[in-house]
Amino acid sequence: xxxxxxxxxxxxxxxxIVVGALLWSGRPALLGPHIGIGFAVAIVVFIMAVMALMxxxxxxxxxxxxxxxxxxxxxxxxxxxxxxGLSLVQVVxxxxxxxxxxxxxxxxxGLHS
Numbered sequence: 588x589x590x591x592x593x594x595x596x597x598x599x600x601x602x603x604i605v606v607g608a609l610l611w612s613g614r615p616a617l618l619g620p621h622i623g624i625g626f627a628v629a630i631v632v633f634i635m636a637v638m639a640l641m642x643x644x645x646x647x648x649x650x651x652x653x654x655x656x657x658x659x660x661x662x663x664x665x666x667x668x669x670x671x672g673l674s675l676v677q678v679v680x681x682x683x684x685x686x687x688x689x690x691x692x693x694x695x696x697g698l699h700s
Contacts, residue, residue, distance in 0.1 A: 589698035592631050596691040599627045629655045632687050635694040644697050654687040
């Protein structure tokens, strides 16, 4: 199960990054797909974090829950979108997304051992 979850995060995370870059380059029609893919990443990271907590991996479990919640919250802070430049909230959103993907890898390593 953990292998499937981490593969979903890998694929959806990459897709969210690509679609987000295309969205930022001025394709507002991609907002819906980007939000949907991003929610998928957040939900799977949340599930993996809960699994880690059930195995008494408190630190990474709590970190996963926090990141899974922050990712969409910070994403929605960008609305309404403007395409004039990269704002601090956009940079923070990308950073949280990348850290969430990395944490999913860490969660996977703890879940499949």
